[in-house]
Amino acid sequence: MEPVSDDDAGTRRFTRSNALQARLHEVIPGGAHTYARGADQYPELMAPVLVRGKGCRVWDADGNSYVEYGMGLRSVTLGHGFAPVLEAVHRAIADGVSFSRPTELELLAAQDFLSLVPGADMVKFAKNGSDATTAAVRLARAATGRTAIAVCDQPFFSVDDWFIGTTAMNSGIPAESAASTVRFRYNDLPSLAAVLDSGAIAAVVLEAATALAEPEPGFLEGVRALCDRHGALLVFDEMITGFRWSAGGAQAVYGVRPDLSCWGKAMGNGFPLSALAGKREVMELGGLRTEHNRVFLLSTTHGPESGSLAAFRAVVHEYRTSDPIDRMERAGRRLADGVNAIAADLGIAEHLQVLGRPSCLIFATRDHHGHPSQEFRTLFLQELLHRGVLGQSFVTSAAHTDDDIDQTIAACRDAAATYRKAIEQGSVEGLLVGRPVAPAIRRTAAPRRIGQGHG
Structure with a gap:
């Protein structure tokens, strides 16, 4: 130690x-x-x-x-x-980090990912989770011809307008950007059914489980069935559950396959990497094998940089060979x-x-x-x-x-x-030094506002 x-x-x-x-x-x-x-x-x-x-x-x-x-x-x-990850990154970046064409490493990393995630046929890498969730929203809107998004009453899905506009920290976001984002309650199928009855929902976005909430028997299966019945895409946010619930995410633990899933955080053991994955017929709308109007899905300069993809492959190896x-x-x-x-x-x-x-x-x-x-x-x-x-x-x-x-x-x-x-x-008086912490996402800098030139 x-x-x-x-x-x-x-x-x-x-x-x-x-x-x-x-x-x-x-x-x-x-x-x-x-x-x-x-x-x-x-x-x-x-x-x-x-x-x-x-x-x-x-x-x-x-x-x-x-x-x-x-x-x-x-x-x-x-x-x-973690030494095996650092060694893999060092080997990869010694041969260059970013190129003008795809590398074999991108293919190998994609194959590794798809071998772990039972609910995915294709994957596209990016750098942060919000890129992936917003790409999923855009893809669902294109696939369904609808605009509204149903999100579960869970804390966070994206830094982009469609979600942040629904929070207290919505300054600078046009009201119409968030107007089509509606909420439903976790483990409450009737609340989701009521939202879907409008016929305007393109995607249902949720974490299949959280630190404090496990899906009740039949809940995720019910969400899947409701999405199918109403023609909405099911999107799992696997940012936290991926590589923490299992290497295959919550979908592998609970046995329910989403149409799309969004990944990040632990994929590279701290190296920056995220992913959008999903069913081929949906993902191909952002590719070159579609007869439909193409979706500008994800196009990132740094998404396929070699260091993070090498880190990801080393993480996959560790999960396969140990526990x-x-x-x-x-x-x-x-x-x-x-x-x-x-x-x-x-x-x-x-x-x-x-x-x-x-x-x-x-x-x-x-x-x-x-x-x-x-x-x-x-x-x-x-x-x-x-x-x-x-x-x-x-x-x-x-x-x-x-x-x-x-x-x-x-x-x-x-x-x-x-x-x-x-x-x-009956209080923290005399025990706590200074002001208490405040919610990270709040409307004003108070109650932890600082003055100019002060820390």
């Missing part, structure tokens, strides 16, 4: 991280390239700026080390700096059992709880009234940071060892003791 800093057992210093974060705000809107990575998602003046990682460990600019969870917003399942999902689920079960036992021993099990699929855990933080609380969440994050644990969740990777889990459970034991004090006194 890597050595940790002298501050791991107590209060840490974030002097250099805070200086770097202030500078980040000067040159990057929001101070980060992803809203979920923003400083407003962490305790105030305690947002580590990272410099390196190895396995499930990361180090910040002040020399502090952490056991990391979330692992690159769930994009890293094998661990940071990383079993390792991350084992670590998750051990962590959830340990932390939940601590909360029960302290009498705060109804207030602090680890929940979810073992490979995709979250922690629920509730106040003294039992209500979800950003203040209490921030207090828990603060105490974990001081004890060498970094993460907005407890999402594990195959790199999390028993020692890493033991360190995390020990940190949670101390953090939970402070949490209980807050429950007993």
